[in-house]
Amino acid sequence: MSHPRRLALIAGLLYLATVVTSIPALALKAPILKDPATLASxxxxxxxxxxxxxxxxxxxxxIGTAVALYPIARRQSEIAALGFVTSRVAEAGLVLLGVVAMASLTTVIGGETGTASAAVPGAASALVAVHDWAFLLGPGLAPAVNALLLGSVMYRSGLVPRIIPAVGLIGAPLLMASAAGTVFGLVDQVSALGGLASLPVALWEISLGLWLTVKGFRPEAVARLVDRSVEPVPVTA
Incomplete structure:
Protein backbone atom coordinates (compact mmCIF):
# COMPACT_ATOMS: atom_id res chain seq x y z
CA MET A 1 0.00 0.00 0.00
CA SER A 2 1.45 3.35 -1.02
CA HIS A 3 2.14 6.09 1.49
CA PRO A 4 -0.77 8.33 0.26
CA ARG A 5 -3.12 5.33 0.42
CA ARG A 6 -2.10 4.62 4.01
CA LEU A 7 -2.67 8.25 4.97
CA ALA A 8 -6.06 8.24 3.26
CA LEU A 9 -7.09 5.04 5.04
CA ILE A 10 -6.00 6.34 8.44
CA ALA A 11 -7.76 9.67 7.89
CA GLY A 12 -10.91 7.97 6.62
CA LEU A 13 -11.15 5.59 9.56
CA LEU A 14 -10.56 8.43 12.02
CA TYR A 15 -13.24 10.55 10.34
CA LEU A 16 -15.69 7.68 10.71
CA ALA A 17 -14.56 7.30 14.34
CA THR A 18 -15.58 10.91 15.02
CA VAL A 19 -19.07 10.07 13.80
CA VAL A 20 -19.53 6.79 15.68
CA THR A 21 -18.31 8.36 18.94
CA SER A 22 -19.99 11.77 18.86
CA ILE A 23 -23.57 10.66 18.21
CA PRO A 24 -23.78 8.00 20.99
CA ALA A 25 -21.97 10.33 23.39
CA LEU A 26 -24.56 13.06 22.82
CA ALA A 27 -27.39 10.59 23.39
CA LEU A 28 -25.82 9.25 26.60
CA LYS A 29 -25.23 12.63 28.22
CA ALA A 30 -28.47 14.34 27.08
CA PRO A 31 -30.49 13.34 30.20
CA ILE A 32 -27.74 14.65 32.50
CA LEU A 33 -27.60 17.98 30.67
CA LYS A 34 -31.34 18.40 31.18
CA ASP A 35 -31.31 17.38 34.84
CA PRO A 36 -27.91 16.91 36.55
CA ALA A 37 -29.65 15.54 39.65
CA THR A 38 -30.27 12.30 37.74
CA LEU A 39 -26.60 11.49 38.41
CA ALA A 40 -27.77 10.14 41.75
CA SER A 41 -28.70 7.04 39.75
CA ILE A 63 -6.45 15.56 15.87
CA GLY A 64 -5.59 12.33 14.07
CA THR A 65 -7.53 13.29 10.93
CA ALA A 66 -5.62 16.55 10.61
CA VAL A 67 -2.23 14.97 11.24
CA ALA A 68 -2.89 12.20 8.71
CA LEU A 69 -4.08 14.60 6.00
CA TYR A 70 -1.45 17.29 6.52
CA PRO A 71 1.35 15.73 4.41
CA ILE A 72 -0.96 15.59 1.39
CA ALA A 73 -3.03 18.74 2.00
CA ARG A 74 0.04 20.96 2.41
CA ARG A 75 1.07 20.21 -1.18
CA GLN A 76 -2.04 22.09 -2.31
CA SER A 77 -1.97 24.85 0.33
CA GLU A 78 0.32 24.84 3.32
CA ILE A 79 -1.60 27.71 4.93
CA ALA A 80 -4.94 25.90 4.65
CA ALA A 81 -3.41 22.60 5.78
CA LEU A 82 -1.79 24.20 8.84
CA GLY A 83 -5.01 26.07 9.57
CA PHE A 84 -6.91 22.78 9.45
CA VAL A 85 -4.51 21.19 11.94
CA THR A 86 -4.87 24.21 14.25
CA SER A 87 -8.66 24.19 13.98
CA ARG A 88 -8.83 20.47 14.71
CA VAL A 89 -6.58 20.79 17.74
CA ALA A 90 -8.72 23.67 19.04
CA GLU A 91 -11.87 21.59 18.48
CA ALA A 92 -10.35 18.65 20.35
CA GLY A 93 -9.40 20.96 23.22
CA LEU A 94 -12.95 22.24 23.50
CA VAL A 95 -14.31 18.68 23.40
CA LEU A 96 -12.00 17.78 26.28
CA LEU A 97 -13.09 20.89 28.19
CA GLY A 98 -16.66 19.62 27.92
CA VAL A 99 -15.48 16.19 29.07
CA VAL A 100 -13.85 17.72 32.16
CA ALA A 101 -17.04 19.64 32.94
CA MET A 102 -19.21 16.54 32.64
CA ALA A 103 -16.81 14.34 34.60
CA SER A 104 -16.70 16.97 37.34
CA LEU A 105 -20.43 16.54 37.79
CA THR A 106 -19.83 13.07 39.17
CA THR A 107 -17.75 14.69 41.93
CA VAL A 108 -20.13 17.56 42.62
CA ILE A 109 -23.19 15.31 42.72
CA GLY A 110 -22.67 12.28 44.91
CA GLY A 111 -24.01 8.94 43.80
CA GLU A 112 -25.90 8.33 47.05
CA THR A 113 -27.09 11.77 48.13
CA GLY A 114 -27.79 13.34 44.74
CA THR A 115 -28.03 16.97 45.92
CA ALA A 116 -26.22 16.90 49.24
CA SER A 117 -26.06 20.64 49.87
CA ALA A 118 -27.56 23.91 48.70
CA ALA A 119 -24.36 24.71 46.78
CA VAL A 120 -24.58 21.61 44.60
CA PRO A 121 -27.38 22.72 42.23
CA GLY A 122 -25.55 25.97 41.45
CA ALA A 123 -22.24 24.21 40.87
CA ALA A 124 -23.92 21.61 38.66
CA SER A 125 -25.60 24.32 36.59
CA ALA A 126 -22.26 26.08 36.16
CA LEU A 127 -20.59 22.91 34.93
CA VAL A 128 -23.42 22.24 32.49
CA ALA A 129 -23.06 25.81 31.20
CA VAL A 130 -19.32 25.28 30.67
CA HIS A 131 -20.08 22.10 28.75
CA ASP A 132 -22.74 23.80 26.61
CA TRP A 133 -20.43 26.65 25.58
CA ALA A 134 -17.55 24.26 24.90
CA PHE A 135 -19.91 22.12 22.82
CA LEU A 136 -21.12 25.16 20.88
CA LEU A 137 -17.66 26.48 20.05
CA GLY A 138 -16.14 23.01 19.55
CA PRO A 139 -18.36 20.43 17.80
CA GLY A 140 -20.92 23.14 17.05
CA LEU A 141 -18.75 25.70 15.22
CA ALA A 142 -15.29 24.23 14.54
CA PRO A 143 -16.55 21.74 11.90
CA ALA A 144 -17.63 24.71 9.77
CA VAL A 145 -14.09 26.15 9.92
CA ASN A 146 -12.69 22.69 9.17
CA ALA A 147 -14.98 22.35 6.15
CA LEU A 148 -13.86 25.69 4.74
CA LEU A 149 -10.17 24.90 5.15
CA LEU A 150 -10.02 21.24 4.18
CA GLY A 151 -12.93 21.53 1.75
CA SER A 152 -11.10 24.18 -0.26
CA VAL A 153 -8.00 21.97 -0.43
CA MET A 154 -9.95 18.90 -1.52
CA TYR A 155 -12.01 20.83 -4.06
CA ARG A 156 -9.07 22.58 -5.71
CA SER A 157 -6.80 19.53 -5.70
CA GLY A 158 -9.36 16.99 -6.90
CA LEU A 159 -8.06 14.43 -4.39
CA VAL A 160 -11.66 13.27 -3.96
CA PRO A 161 -14.74 13.85 -6.16
CA ARG A 162 -15.52 17.56 -6.00
CA ILE A 163 -19.15 16.98 -5.01
CA ILE A 164 -17.90 15.82 -1.59
CA PRO A 165 -16.06 19.02 -0.57
CA ALA A 166 -18.72 21.10 -2.33
CA VAL A 167 -21.27 19.86 0.20
CA GLY A 168 -18.97 20.90 3.03
CA LEU A 169 -18.28 24.33 1.51
CA ILE A 170 -22.01 24.94 1.12
CA GLY A 171 -22.81 23.67 4.60
CA ALA A 172 -20.11 25.66 6.44
CA PRO A 173 -21.91 29.05 6.24
CA LEU A 174 -25.15 27.39 7.33
CA LEU A 175 -23.49 25.90 10.40
CA MET A 176 -21.82 29.22 11.22
CA ALA A 177 -25.16 31.01 10.96
CA SER A 178 -26.76 28.41 13.22
CA ALA A 179 -23.98 28.81 15.81
CA ALA A 180 -24.37 32.60 15.70
CA GLY A 181 -28.11 32.20 16.15
CA THR A 182 -27.49 30.01 19.20
CA VAL A 183 -25.15 32.61 20.73
CA PHE A 184 -27.84 35.29 20.39
CA GLY A 185 -30.62 33.02 21.61
CA LEU A 186 -32.39 32.74 18.27
CA VAL A 187 -31.80 29.03 17.70
CA ASP A 188 -31.49 26.11 20.11
CA GLN A 189 -28.37 24.17 19.25
CA VAL A 190 -30.02 20.80 19.89
CA SER A 191 -33.16 21.42 17.83
CA ALA A 192 -34.67 20.51 14.48
CA LEU A 193 -33.44 23.76 12.92
CA GLY A 194 -29.97 23.33 14.36
CA GLY A 195 -29.89 19.75 13.11
CA LEU A 196 -30.86 20.80 9.60
CA ALA A 197 -28.15 23.47 9.57
CA SER A 198 -25.50 20.95 10.60
CA LEU A 199 -26.65 18.22 8.19
CA PRO A 200 -24.55 19.28 5.12
CA VAL A 201 -21.32 19.43 7.13
CA ALA A 202 -22.15 16.07 8.71
CA LEU A 203 -22.73 14.60 5.24
CA TRP A 204 -19.42 16.06 4.07
CA GLU A 205 -17.51 14.46 6.92
CA ILE A 206 -19.23 11.08 6.59
CA SER A 207 -18.84 10.95 2.81
CA LEU A 208 -15.20 12.04 3.03
CA GLY A 209 -14.50 9.37 5.64
CA LEU A 210 -16.16 6.67 3.55
CA TRP A 211 -14.41 7.72 0.33
CA LEU A 212 -10.96 7.91 1.90
CA THR A 213 -11.46 4.54 3.60
CA VAL A 214 -12.75 2.69 0.55
CA LYS A 215 -11.13 4.52 -2.38
CA GLY A 216 -8.36 6.74 -1.04
CA PHE A 217 -7.01 9.76 -2.88
CA ARG A 218 -7.30 9.92 -6.65
CA PRO A 219 -3.88 8.80 -7.94
CA GLU A 220 -3.78 11.37 -10.73
CA ALA A 221 -4.46 14.18 -8.26
CA VAL A 222 -1.70 12.96 -5.95
CA ALA A 223 0.67 12.78 -8.93
CA ARG A 224 -0.12 16.39 -9.89
CA LEU A 225 0.51 17.61 -6.36
CA VAL A 226 3.79 15.71 -6.12
CA ASP A 227 5.00 17.03 -9.49
CA ARG A 228 4.07 20.58 -8.58
CA SER A 229 5.84 20.43 -5.21
CA VAL A 230 9.14 19.10 -6.59
CA GLU A 231 11.79 21.78 -6.45
CA PRO A 232 13.69 22.24 -9.74
CA VAL A 233 17.31 21.20 -9.51
CA PRO A 234 19.62 24.11 -10.40
CA VAL A 235 21.87 23.45 -13.36
CA THR A 236 25.53 24.25 -12.80
CA ALA A 237 28.27 24.53 -15.36
Whole structure:
Protein backbone atom coordinates (compact mmCIF):
# COMPACT_ATOMS: atom_id res chain seq x y z
CA MET A 1 0.00 0.00 0.00
CA SER A 2 1.45 3.35 -1.02
CA HIS A 3 2.14 6.09 1.49
CA PRO A 4 -0.77 8.33 0.26
CA ARG A 5 -3.12 5.33 0.42
CA ARG A 6 -2.10 4.62 4.01
CA LEU A 7 -2.67 8.25 4.97
CA ALA A 8 -6.06 8.24 3.26
CA LEU A 9 -7.09 5.04 5.04
CA ILE A 10 -6.00 6.34 8.44
CA ALA A 11 -7.76 9.67 7.89
CA GLY A 12 -10.91 7.97 6.62
CA LEU A 13 -11.15 5.59 9.56
CA LEU A 14 -10.56 8.43 12.02
CA TYR A 15 -13.24 10.55 10.34
CA LEU A 16 -15.69 7.68 10.71
CA ALA A 17 -14.56 7.30 14.34
CA THR A 18 -15.58 10.91 15.02
CA VAL A 19 -19.07 10.07 13.80
CA VAL A 20 -19.53 6.79 15.68
CA THR A 21 -18.31 8.36 18.94
CA SER A 22 -19.99 11.77 18.86
CA ILE A 23 -23.57 10.66 18.21
CA PRO A 24 -23.78 8.00 20.99
CA ALA A 25 -21.97 10.33 23.39
CA LEU A 26 -24.56 13.06 22.82
CA ALA A 27 -27.39 10.59 23.39
CA LEU A 28 -25.82 9.25 26.60
CA LYS A 29 -25.23 12.63 28.22
CA ALA A 30 -28.47 14.34 27.08
CA PRO A 31 -30.49 13.34 30.20
CA ILE A 32 -27.74 14.65 32.50
CA LEU A 33 -27.60 17.98 30.67
CA LYS A 34 -31.34 18.40 31.18
CA ASP A 35 -31.31 17.38 34.84
CA PRO A 36 -27.91 16.91 36.55
CA ALA A 37 -29.65 15.54 39.65
CA THR A 38 -30.27 12.30 37.74
CA LEU A 39 -26.60 11.49 38.41
CA ALA A 40 -27.77 10.14 41.75
CA SER A 41 -28.70 7.04 39.75
CA UNK A 42 -25.79 4.60 39.24
CA UNK A 43 -27.09 3.78 35.77
CA UNK A 44 -27.03 7.42 34.72
CA UNK A 45 -23.54 7.87 36.18
CA UNK A 46 -22.31 4.90 34.17
CA UNK A 47 -23.87 6.38 31.03
CA UNK A 48 -22.10 9.68 31.65
CA UNK A 49 -18.75 7.97 32.16
CA UNK A 50 -19.34 6.11 28.90
CA UNK A 51 -20.06 9.42 27.15
CA UNK A 52 -16.85 10.96 28.50
CA UNK A 53 -14.82 7.99 27.28
CA UNK A 54 -16.36 8.25 23.81
CA UNK A 55 -15.58 11.96 23.68
CA UNK A 56 -11.95 11.38 24.65
CA UNK A 57 -11.73 9.05 21.65
CA UNK A 58 -13.51 11.74 19.60
CA UNK A 59 -10.92 14.36 20.56
CA UNK A 60 -8.03 12.05 19.67
CA UNK A 61 -9.68 11.19 16.35
CA UNK A 62 -10.15 14.89 15.53
CA ILE A 63 -6.45 15.56 15.87
CA GLY A 64 -5.59 12.33 14.07
CA THR A 65 -7.53 13.29 10.93
CA ALA A 66 -5.62 16.55 10.61
CA VAL A 67 -2.23 14.97 11.24
CA ALA A 68 -2.89 12.20 8.71
CA LEU A 69 -4.08 14.60 6.00
CA TYR A 70 -1.45 17.29 6.52
CA PRO A 71 1.35 15.73 4.41
CA ILE A 72 -0.96 15.59 1.39
CA ALA A 73 -3.03 18.74 2.00
CA ARG A 74 0.04 20.96 2.41
CA ARG A 75 1.07 20.21 -1.18
CA GLN A 76 -2.04 22.09 -2.31
CA SER A 77 -1.97 24.85 0.33
CA GLU A 78 0.32 24.84 3.32
CA ILE A 79 -1.60 27.71 4.93
CA ALA A 80 -4.94 25.90 4.65
CA ALA A 81 -3.41 22.60 5.78
CA LEU A 82 -1.79 24.20 8.84
CA GLY A 83 -5.01 26.07 9.57
CA PHE A 84 -6.91 22.78 9.45
CA VAL A 85 -4.51 21.19 11.94
CA THR A 86 -4.87 24.21 14.25
CA SER A 87 -8.66 24.19 13.98
CA ARG A 88 -8.83 20.47 14.71
CA VAL A 89 -6.58 20.79 17.74
CA ALA A 90 -8.72 23.67 19.04
CA GLU A 91 -11.87 21.59 18.48
CA ALA A 92 -10.35 18.65 20.35
CA GLY A 93 -9.40 20.96 23.22
CA LEU A 94 -12.95 22.24 23.50
CA VAL A 95 -14.31 18.68 23.40
CA LEU A 96 -12.00 17.78 26.28
CA LEU A 97 -13.09 20.89 28.19
CA GLY A 98 -16.66 19.62 27.92
CA VAL A 99 -15.48 16.19 29.07
CA VAL A 100 -13.85 17.72 32.16
CA ALA A 101 -17.04 19.64 32.94
CA MET A 102 -19.21 16.54 32.64
CA ALA A 103 -16.81 14.34 34.60
CA SER A 104 -16.70 16.97 37.34
CA LEU A 105 -20.43 16.54 37.79
CA THR A 106 -19.83 13.07 39.17
CA THR A 107 -17.75 14.69 41.93
CA VAL A 108 -20.13 17.56 42.62
CA ILE A 109 -23.19 15.31 42.72
CA GLY A 110 -22.67 12.28 44.91
CA GLY A 111 -24.01 8.94 43.80
CA GLU A 112 -25.90 8.33 47.05
CA THR A 113 -27.09 11.77 48.13
CA GLY A 114 -27.79 13.34 44.74
CA THR A 115 -28.03 16.97 45.92
CA ALA A 116 -26.22 16.90 49.24
CA SER A 117 -26.06 20.64 49.87
CA ALA A 118 -27.56 23.91 48.70
CA ALA A 119 -24.36 24.71 46.78
CA VAL A 120 -24.58 21.61 44.60
CA PRO A 121 -27.38 22.72 42.23
CA GLY A 122 -25.55 25.97 41.45
CA ALA A 123 -22.24 24.21 40.87
CA ALA A 124 -23.92 21.61 38.66
CA SER A 125 -25.60 24.32 36.59
CA ALA A 126 -22.26 26.08 36.16
CA LEU A 127 -20.59 22.91 34.93
CA VAL A 128 -23.42 22.24 32.49
CA ALA A 129 -23.06 25.81 31.20
CA VAL A 130 -19.32 25.28 30.67
CA HIS A 131 -20.08 22.10 28.75
CA ASP A 132 -22.74 23.80 26.61
CA TRP A 133 -20.43 26.65 25.58
CA ALA A 134 -17.55 24.26 24.90
CA PHE A 135 -19.91 22.12 22.82
CA LEU A 136 -21.12 25.16 20.88
CA LEU A 137 -17.66 26.48 20.05
CA GLY A 138 -16.14 23.01 19.55
CA PRO A 139 -18.36 20.43 17.80
CA GLY A 140 -20.92 23.14 17.05
CA LEU A 141 -18.75 25.70 15.22
CA ALA A 142 -15.29 24.23 14.54
CA PRO A 143 -16.55 21.74 11.90
CA ALA A 144 -17.63 24.71 9.77
CA VAL A 145 -14.09 26.15 9.92
CA ASN A 146 -12.69 22.69 9.17
CA ALA A 147 -14.98 22.35 6.15
CA LEU A 148 -13.86 25.69 4.74
CA LEU A 149 -10.17 24.90 5.15
CA LEU A 150 -10.02 21.24 4.18
CA GLY A 151 -12.93 21.53 1.75
CA SER A 152 -11.10 24.18 -0.26
CA VAL A 153 -8.00 21.97 -0.43
CA MET A 154 -9.95 18.90 -1.52
CA TYR A 155 -12.01 20.83 -4.06
CA ARG A 156 -9.07 22.58 -5.71
CA SER A 157 -6.80 19.53 -5.70
CA GLY A 158 -9.36 16.99 -6.90
CA LEU A 159 -8.06 14.43 -4.39
CA VAL A 160 -11.66 13.27 -3.96
CA PRO A 161 -14.74 13.85 -6.16
CA ARG A 162 -15.52 17.56 -6.00
CA ILE A 163 -19.15 16.98 -5.01
CA ILE A 164 -17.90 15.82 -1.59
CA PRO A 165 -16.06 19.02 -0.57
CA ALA A 166 -18.72 21.10 -2.33
CA VAL A 167 -21.27 19.86 0.20
CA GLY A 168 -18.97 20.90 3.03
CA LEU A 169 -18.28 24.33 1.51
CA ILE A 170 -22.01 24.94 1.12
CA GLY A 171 -22.81 23.67 4.60
CA ALA A 172 -20.11 25.66 6.44
CA PRO A 173 -21.91 29.05 6.24
CA LEU A 174 -25.15 27.39 7.33
CA LEU A 175 -23.49 25.90 10.40
CA MET A 176 -21.82 29.22 11.22
CA ALA A 177 -25.16 31.01 10.96
CA SER A 178 -26.76 28.41 13.22
CA ALA A 179 -23.98 28.81 15.81
CA ALA A 180 -24.37 32.60 15.70
CA GLY A 181 -28.11 32.20 16.15
CA THR A 182 -27.49 30.01 19.20
CA VAL A 183 -25.15 32.61 20.73
CA PHE A 184 -27.84 35.29 20.39
CA GLY A 185 -30.62 33.02 21.61
CA LEU A 186 -32.39 32.74 18.27
CA VAL A 187 -31.80 29.03 17.70
CA ASP A 188 -31.49 26.11 20.11
CA GLN A 189 -28.37 24.17 19.25
CA VAL A 190 -30.02 20.80 19.89
CA SER A 191 -33.16 21.42 17.83
CA ALA A 192 -34.67 20.51 14.48
CA LEU A 193 -33.44 23.76 12.92
CA GLY A 194 -29.97 23.33 14.36
CA GLY A 195 -29.89 19.75 13.11
CA LEU A 196 -30.86 20.80 9.60
CA ALA A 197 -28.15 23.47 9.57
CA SER A 198 -25.50 20.95 10.60
CA LEU A 199 -26.65 18.22 8.19
CA PRO A 200 -24.55 19.28 5.12
CA VAL A 201 -21.32 19.43 7.13
CA ALA A 202 -22.15 16.07 8.71
CA LEU A 203 -22.73 14.60 5.24
CA TRP A 204 -19.42 16.06 4.07
CA GLU A 205 -17.51 14.46 6.92
CA ILE A 206 -19.23 11.08 6.59
CA SER A 207 -18.84 10.95 2.81
CA LEU A 208 -15.20 12.04 3.03
CA GLY A 209 -14.50 9.37 5.64
CA LEU A 210 -16.16 6.67 3.55
CA TRP A 211 -14.41 7.72 0.33
CA LEU A 212 -10.96 7.91 1.90
CA THR A 213 -11.46 4.54 3.60
CA VAL A 214 -12.75 2.69 0.55
CA LYS A 215 -11.13 4.52 -2.38
CA GLY A 216 -8.36 6.74 -1.04
CA PHE A 217 -7.01 9.76 -2.88
CA ARG A 218 -7.30 9.92 -6.65
CA PRO A 219 -3.88 8.80 -7.94
CA GLU A 220 -3.78 11.37 -10.73
CA ALA A 221 -4.46 14.18 -8.26
CA VAL A 222 -1.70 12.96 -5.95
CA ALA A 223 0.67 12.78 -8.93
CA ARG A 224 -0.12 16.39 -9.89
CA LEU A 225 0.51 17.61 -6.36
CA VAL A 226 3.79 15.71 -6.12
CA ASP A 227 5.00 17.03 -9.49
CA ARG A 228 4.07 20.58 -8.58
CA SER A 229 5.84 20.43 -5.21
CA VAL A 230 9.14 19.10 -6.59
CA GLU A 231 11.79 21.78 -6.45
CA PRO A 232 13.69 22.24 -9.74
CA VAL A 233 17.31 21.20 -9.51
CA PRO A 234 19.62 24.11 -10.40
CA VAL A 235 21.87 23.45 -13.36
CA THR A 236 25.53 24.25 -12.80
CA ALA A 237 28.27 24.53 -15.36
Missing amino acids: PTVRTALLGATLLEVVLAISC
